Amino acid sequence: MKKSLSLIAVFVVIGFASNPTQAANHYVSGMAGVSWMNNITPSESYQASSGNQAANFDLKSGINALGAVGCDYGNYRLEAEIGYQQNKLRSGVDSIDGVVQYYPLEGSRYEMRGDVSVLSLMGNGYYDFHLGSGIDFYATAGIGVAQVSFKDMNSVHNYDPVYDVLYDNPNPGYNDHATTLAYQVGAGLAFPVTHNIKLDLRYRYFATTDFSYGNDWFGTAGKTDITTNVVSHSALIGLRVGF
Secondary structure, X not given: OHHHHHHHHHHHHHHHHOOOOOOOEEEEEEEEEEEEEOOEOOOOOEEEOOEEEEEEEEEOOEEEEEEEEXXXXXXXXXXXXXXXXXXXXXXXXXXXXXXXXXXXXXXXXXXXXXXXXXXXXXXXXXXXXXXXXOEEEEEEEEEEEEEEEEEEEEEOEEEEOOOOEEEEOOOOOEEEEEEEEEEEEEEEEEEEOOOOEEEEEEEEEEEEOOEEEOOHHHOOOOOOOEEEOOEEEEEEEEEEEEO
Protein backbone atom coordinates (compact mmCIF):
# COMPACT_ATOMS: atom_id res chain seq x y z
CA MET A 1 0.00 0.00 0.00
CA LYS A 2 2.85 2.42 0.78
CA LYS A 3 4.32 1.78 -2.68
CA SER A 4 0.93 2.52 -4.30
CA LEU A 5 0.59 5.76 -2.36
CA SER A 6 4.11 6.79 -3.38
CA LEU A 7 3.39 6.13 -7.05
CA ILE A 8 0.16 8.14 -6.91
CA ALA A 9 1.92 11.00 -5.12
CA VAL A 10 4.72 11.08 -7.70
CA PHE A 11 2.19 11.07 -10.54
CA VAL A 12 0.16 13.95 -9.10
CA VAL A 13 3.18 16.09 -8.12
CA ILE A 14 4.90 15.65 -11.49
CA GLY A 15 1.65 16.39 -13.28
CA PHE A 16 1.01 19.66 -11.45
CA ALA A 17 4.64 20.73 -11.75
CA SER A 18 4.91 19.96 -15.47
CA ASN A 19 4.41 22.53 -18.21
CA PRO A 20 2.75 20.71 -21.12
CA THR A 21 3.33 22.02 -24.63
CA GLN A 22 -0.40 22.06 -25.38
CA ALA A 23 -2.60 24.66 -23.72
CA ALA A 24 -4.91 23.46 -20.98
CA ASN A 25 -8.67 23.93 -20.89
CA HIS A 26 -9.82 24.85 -17.41
CA TYR A 27 -12.96 23.65 -15.69
CA VAL A 28 -14.87 23.53 -12.43
CA SER A 29 -16.94 20.57 -11.33
CA GLY A 30 -19.43 19.62 -8.65
CA MET A 31 -20.71 16.17 -7.74
CA ALA A 32 -23.00 14.66 -5.10
CA GLY A 33 -24.26 11.22 -4.30
CA VAL A 34 -24.55 8.33 -1.90
CA SER A 35 -21.68 6.90 0.15
CA TRP A 36 -21.34 3.56 1.90
CA MET A 37 -18.73 3.47 4.65
CA ASN A 38 -17.17 0.15 5.66
CA ASN A 39 -17.48 -0.96 9.26
CA ILE A 40 -15.08 0.87 11.57
CA THR A 41 -13.03 -1.57 13.64
CA PRO A 42 -10.81 0.09 16.25
CA SER A 43 -7.70 -1.79 17.32
CA GLU A 44 -7.71 -3.68 20.61
CA SER A 45 -6.06 -0.93 22.61
CA TYR A 46 -8.28 -0.71 25.69
CA GLN A 47 -7.20 -3.00 28.52
CA ALA A 48 -10.27 -3.72 30.64
CA SER A 49 -10.14 -5.62 33.93
CA SER A 50 -11.54 -8.65 32.10
CA GLY A 51 -9.27 -8.41 29.04
CA ASN A 52 -8.68 -6.51 25.79
CA GLN A 53 -11.88 -4.79 24.70
CA ALA A 54 -12.57 -4.20 21.00
CA ALA A 55 -15.53 -2.87 19.02
CA ASN A 56 -16.99 -2.99 15.51
CA PHE A 57 -19.26 -0.16 14.34
CA ASP A 58 -21.74 -0.48 11.47
CA LEU A 59 -22.84 2.65 9.58
CA LYS A 60 -25.82 3.63 7.45
CA SER A 61 -25.53 4.91 3.89
CA GLY A 62 -24.75 8.63 3.80
CA ILE A 63 -24.03 11.64 1.63
CA ASN A 64 -20.96 12.62 -0.36
CA ALA A 65 -20.26 15.94 -2.09
CA LEU A 66 -17.21 17.00 -4.13
CA GLY A 67 -16.08 20.26 -5.69
CA ALA A 68 -13.01 20.69 -7.89
CA VAL A 69 -11.08 22.96 -10.22
CA GLY A 70 -8.94 21.40 -12.91
CA CYS A 71 -6.95 21.55 -16.13
CA ASP A 72 -7.82 19.43 -19.16
CA TYR A 73 -4.90 18.57 -21.47
CA GLY A 74 -6.85 16.36 -23.88
CA ASN A 75 -6.31 12.78 -22.80
CA TYR A 76 -5.45 13.56 -19.19
CA ARG A 77 -6.61 15.98 -16.54
CA LEU A 78 -5.25 17.30 -13.25
CA GLU A 79 -7.35 18.87 -10.51
CA ALA A 80 -7.58 20.00 -6.91
CA GLU A 81 -10.63 18.71 -5.04
CA ILE A 82 -12.41 19.33 -1.75
CA GLY A 83 -14.81 16.66 -0.52
CA TYR A 84 -17.18 15.96 2.34
CA GLN A 85 -18.94 12.76 3.34
CA GLN A 86 -21.05 11.85 6.36
CA ASN A 87 -22.49 8.56 7.55
CA LYS A 88 -24.63 7.97 10.63
CA LEU A 89 -23.83 5.15 13.01
CA ARG A 90 -26.27 2.23 13.00
CA SER A 91 -25.06 -0.35 15.53
CA GLY A 92 -22.06 -1.77 17.36
CA VAL A 93 -20.64 -5.05 18.59
CA ASP A 94 -18.23 -5.37 21.55
CA SER A 95 -15.85 -8.21 22.29
CA ILE A 96 -13.39 -9.00 25.07
CA ASP A 97 -10.38 -11.11 24.11
CA GLY A 98 -12.26 -12.05 20.93
CA VAL A 99 -15.43 -13.18 22.74
CA VAL A 100 -18.53 -11.29 21.56
CA GLN A 101 -20.48 -9.65 24.39
CA TYR A 102 -24.26 -10.00 24.69
CA TYR A 103 -26.57 -7.38 26.18
CA PRO A 104 -30.04 -7.87 27.70
CA LEU A 105 -32.87 -7.20 25.22
CA GLU A 106 -30.42 -6.27 22.44
CA GLY A 107 -28.23 -9.34 21.92
CA SER A 108 -24.75 -9.03 20.42
CA ARG A 109 -25.50 -5.92 18.34
CA TYR A 110 -26.65 -2.75 20.09
CA GLU A 111 -28.19 0.35 18.48
CA MET A 112 -25.99 3.44 18.19
CA ARG A 113 -26.34 7.17 17.55
CA GLY A 114 -23.98 9.81 16.18
CA ASP A 115 -22.10 10.08 12.91
CA VAL A 116 -18.69 9.87 11.24
CA SER A 117 -17.72 12.57 8.74
CA VAL A 118 -14.69 13.12 6.51
CA LEU A 119 -13.46 16.44 5.09
CA SER A 120 -10.81 15.84 2.41
CA LEU A 121 -8.42 17.85 0.24
CA MET A 122 -7.13 15.84 -2.72
CA GLY A 123 -4.90 16.20 -5.76
CA ASN A 124 -6.28 14.02 -8.57
CA GLY A 125 -5.12 12.76 -11.94
CA TYR A 126 -7.45 11.48 -14.70
CA TYR A 127 -6.99 9.67 -17.97
CA ASP A 128 -9.80 10.07 -20.52
CA PHE A 129 -10.67 7.49 -23.17
CA HIS A 130 -12.61 9.28 -25.93
CA LEU A 131 -15.42 6.99 -27.12
CA GLY A 132 -16.85 9.28 -29.77
CA SER A 133 -19.80 11.70 -29.90
CA GLY A 134 -18.19 13.61 -27.01
CA ILE A 135 -18.56 10.68 -24.59
CA ASP A 136 -15.56 9.85 -22.37
CA PHE A 137 -14.73 6.94 -20.12
CA TYR A 138 -12.12 7.85 -17.51
CA ALA A 139 -10.01 6.39 -14.72
CA THR A 140 -8.81 8.49 -11.81
CA ALA A 141 -6.49 8.33 -8.79
CA GLY A 142 -5.65 10.88 -6.13
CA ILE A 143 -3.87 11.49 -2.86
CA GLY A 144 -4.27 14.09 -0.13
CA VAL A 145 -5.26 14.65 3.48
CA ALA A 146 -8.49 14.03 5.40
CA GLN A 147 -9.93 15.13 8.71
CA VAL A 148 -12.08 12.37 10.21
CA SER A 149 -14.59 13.52 12.86
CA PHE A 150 -16.69 11.52 15.32
CA LYS A 151 -19.78 13.35 16.60
CA ASP A 152 -22.17 12.35 19.42
CA MET A 153 -20.99 8.73 19.20
CA ASN A 154 -22.72 6.52 21.80
CA SER A 155 -25.16 3.67 22.35
CA VAL A 156 -28.83 4.62 22.07
CA HIS A 157 -30.03 2.64 25.10
CA ASN A 158 -29.04 1.68 28.61
CA TYR A 159 -30.45 -1.35 30.41
CA ASP A 160 -32.44 -1.23 33.66
CA PRO A 161 -32.00 -4.64 35.35
CA VAL A 162 -34.70 -3.90 37.96
CA TYR A 163 -37.52 -3.46 35.45
CA ASP A 164 -35.83 -5.42 32.63
CA VAL A 165 -36.29 -2.57 30.14
CA LEU A 166 -34.18 -0.37 27.90
CA TYR A 167 -34.20 3.38 28.41
CA ASP A 168 -32.66 6.26 26.42
CA ASN A 169 -28.97 6.71 27.16
CA PRO A 170 -28.63 10.12 28.87
CA ASN A 171 -24.82 10.21 28.61
CA PRO A 172 -23.29 12.71 26.17
CA GLY A 173 -21.85 11.25 23.00
CA TYR A 174 -18.17 10.87 22.20
CA ASN A 175 -16.61 13.63 20.05
CA ASP A 176 -13.14 13.73 18.52
CA HIS A 177 -11.30 14.23 15.24
CA ALA A 178 -8.01 13.24 13.62
CA THR A 179 -6.09 14.25 10.49
CA THR A 180 -4.47 11.63 8.28
CA LEU A 181 -3.34 10.83 4.73
CA ALA A 182 -5.99 9.71 2.25
CA TYR A 183 -6.15 8.27 -1.25
CA GLN A 184 -8.82 7.44 -3.79
CA VAL A 185 -9.36 5.68 -7.10
CA GLY A 186 -12.36 5.63 -9.36
CA ALA A 187 -13.87 5.43 -12.82
CA GLY A 188 -16.68 7.15 -14.64
CA LEU A 189 -18.46 8.27 -17.78
CA ALA A 190 -18.89 11.83 -19.04
CA PHE A 191 -21.59 12.87 -21.53
CA PRO A 192 -21.81 16.23 -23.35
CA VAL A 193 -24.75 18.44 -22.40
CA THR A 194 -23.64 21.59 -24.23
CA HIS A 195 -20.39 22.70 -25.85
CA ASN A 196 -18.65 23.30 -22.50
CA ILE A 197 -20.77 21.31 -20.01
CA LYS A 198 -20.61 17.57 -19.36
CA LEU A 199 -22.75 15.29 -17.24
CA ASP A 200 -20.43 13.22 -15.05
CA LEU A 201 -21.17 9.79 -13.49
CA ARG A 202 -18.53 8.29 -11.20
CA TYR A 203 -17.72 5.46 -8.82
CA ARG A 204 -15.32 6.51 -6.04
CA TYR A 205 -13.30 4.32 -3.67
CA PHE A 206 -11.85 6.40 -0.83
CA ALA A 207 -9.65 5.34 2.09
CA THR A 208 -7.47 6.83 4.79
CA THR A 209 -4.28 5.47 6.28
CA ASP A 210 -4.41 4.36 9.93
CA PHE A 211 -4.93 7.15 12.44
CA SER A 212 -5.32 7.38 16.21
CA TYR A 213 -8.00 9.10 18.25
CA GLY A 214 -8.64 9.56 21.97
CA ASN A 215 -10.12 6.81 24.11
CA ASP A 216 -12.72 8.71 26.17
CA TRP A 217 -15.24 6.45 24.38
CA PHE A 218 -14.26 3.87 27.00
CA GLY A 219 -13.92 6.41 29.82
CA THR A 220 -10.28 5.50 30.39
CA ALA A 221 -8.29 8.71 30.32
CA GLY A 222 -4.56 8.08 30.17
CA LYS A 223 -4.77 4.78 28.29
CA THR A 224 -3.35 4.13 24.82
CA ASP A 225 -5.06 5.88 21.91
CA ILE A 226 -7.29 3.82 19.62
CA THR A 227 -6.19 3.18 16.01
CA THR A 228 -8.47 2.64 13.02
CA ASN A 229 -9.06 3.82 9.43
CA VAL A 230 -11.95 4.81 7.15
CA VAL A 231 -12.92 3.20 3.84
CA SER A 232 -15.91 4.21 1.71
CA HIS A 233 -17.56 3.61 -1.66
CA SER A 234 -19.61 6.28 -3.44
CA ALA A 235 -21.89 6.60 -6.46
CA LEU A 236 -21.81 10.20 -7.72
CA ILE A 237 -23.43 12.39 -10.35
CA GLY A 238 -22.53 15.96 -11.27
CA LEU A 239 -21.58 18.54 -13.86
CA ARG A 240 -18.23 19.63 -15.28
CA VAL A 241 -18.18 23.15 -16.73
CA GLY A 242 -15.32 24.32 -18.95
CA PHE A 243 -14.22 27.96 -19.19
